[in-house]
Amino acid sequence: xxxxxxxxxxxxxxxxxxxxxxxxxxxxxxxxxxxxxxxxxxxxxxxxxxxxxxxxxxxxxxxxxxxxxxxxxxxxxxxxxxxxxxxxxxxxxxxxxxxxxxxxxxxxxxxxxxxxxxxxxxxxxxxxxxxxxxxxxxxxxxxxxxxxxxxxxxxxxxxxxxxxxxxxxxxxxxxxxxxxxxxxxxxxxxxxxxxxxxxxxxxxxxxxxxxxxxxxxxxxxxxxxxxxxxxxxxxxxxxxxxxxxxxxxxxxxxxxxxxxxxxxxxxxxxxxxxxxxxxxxxxxxxxxxxxxxxxxxxxxxx
Numbered sequence: 001x002x003x004x005x006x007x008x009x010x011x012x013x014x015x016x017x018x019x020x021x022x023x024x025x026x027x028x029x030x031x032x033x034x035x036x037x038x039x040x041x042x043x044x045x046x047x048x049x050x051x052x053x054x055x056x057x058x059x060x061x062x063x064x065x066x067x068x069x070x071x072x073x074x075x076x077x078x079x080x081x082x083x084x085x086x087x088x089x090x091x092x093x094x095x096x097x098x099x100x101x102x103x104x105x106x107x108x109x110x111x112x113x114x115x116x117x118x119x120x121x122x123x124x125x126x127x128x129x130x131x132x133x134x135x136x137x138x139x140x141x142x143x144x145x146x147x148x149x150x151x152x153x154x155x156x157x158x159x160x161x162x163x164x165x166x167x168x169x170x171x172x173x174x175x176x177x178x179x180x181x182x183x184x185x186x187x188x189x190x191x192x193x194x195x196x197x198x199x200x201x202x203x204x205x206x207x208x209x210x211x212x213x214x215x216x217x218x219x220x221x222x223x224x225x226x227x228x229x230x231x232x233x234x235x236x237x238x239x240x241x242x243x244x245x246x247x248x249x250x251x252x253x254x255x256x257x258x259x260x261x262x263x264x265x266x267x268x269x270x271x272x273x274x275x276x277x278x279x280x281x282x283x284x285x286x287x288x289x290x291x292x293x294x295x296x297x298x299x300x301x302x
């Protein structure tokens with residue numbers, strides 16, 4: 001009987017991390033979940049580690065000896081990056097570097113997927129830099145690719161678009177869904193506030209993205225960047241219309257800004273499709289699952 005492949009998943013207590021732990025565990029991987037939080041409910045072994053602590057990271061890698069590493073941990077809030085820019089750099093950049101350096105020092109043949117962001121900027125054009133979060137994610141990916149090339153570490157970059165799906169999330173679809181569920185249950189003003197209805201995003205279900213991560217871990221080429229997206233942009237107005245069709249609440253929409261239409265360039269996940277992946281969960285199905293998640297969450301008094 002072949003031993004289970006060992007996978008280390010950082011950020012395991014986050015929105016994506018919880019889905020990832022569940023998915024890879026069901027696939028038969030020997031999953032170790034890494035988190036800073038002590039309040040974790042998981043069906044897999046948990047390692048508490050501060051990833052900005054170089055020695056703690058070295059100890060973690062030496063103990064687990066992973067064959068695969070899915071690096072999801074990080075500071076992913078634009079607003080927080082303005083308040084604590086150095087913290088964002090430390091969390092996103094240095095934690096990645098410490099993990100890769102620990103693998104190098106332990107001489108482990110580990111396949112690493114580092115998760116980037118669609119908000120990265122083009123380093124050759126500083127005018128595209130809009131916030132410290134973008135800087136931190138761009139530096140993270142540059143360092144990951146460079147360390148991989150310099151020290152022959154098998155590092156692959158995943159660049160997902162806007163993740164949605166069931167689970168606790170600060171994404172706009174979850175914010176809307178939670179507000180609607182509150183309106184279903186409570187006597188309150190039936191108003192959904194939106195800055196700009198015409199804002200467009202490429203939304204993709206987190207469960208599709210986890211399967212993409214699996215494909216990248218198994219088949220992705222070292223040094224490559226794999227964009228993970230639906231290939232179709234949606235306005236917030238479309239999202240809200242879909243949510244309206246999934247609830248009995250007749251709510252009004254209040255916009256805070258002029259509804260100026262955006263021109264969003266749609267990107268196809270061509271490299272992912274070459275690996276045999278394509279998204280299968282439709283937007284309406286994702287939104288319905290999000291609503292049901294928050295209905296259950298509210299029913300349990302959480």
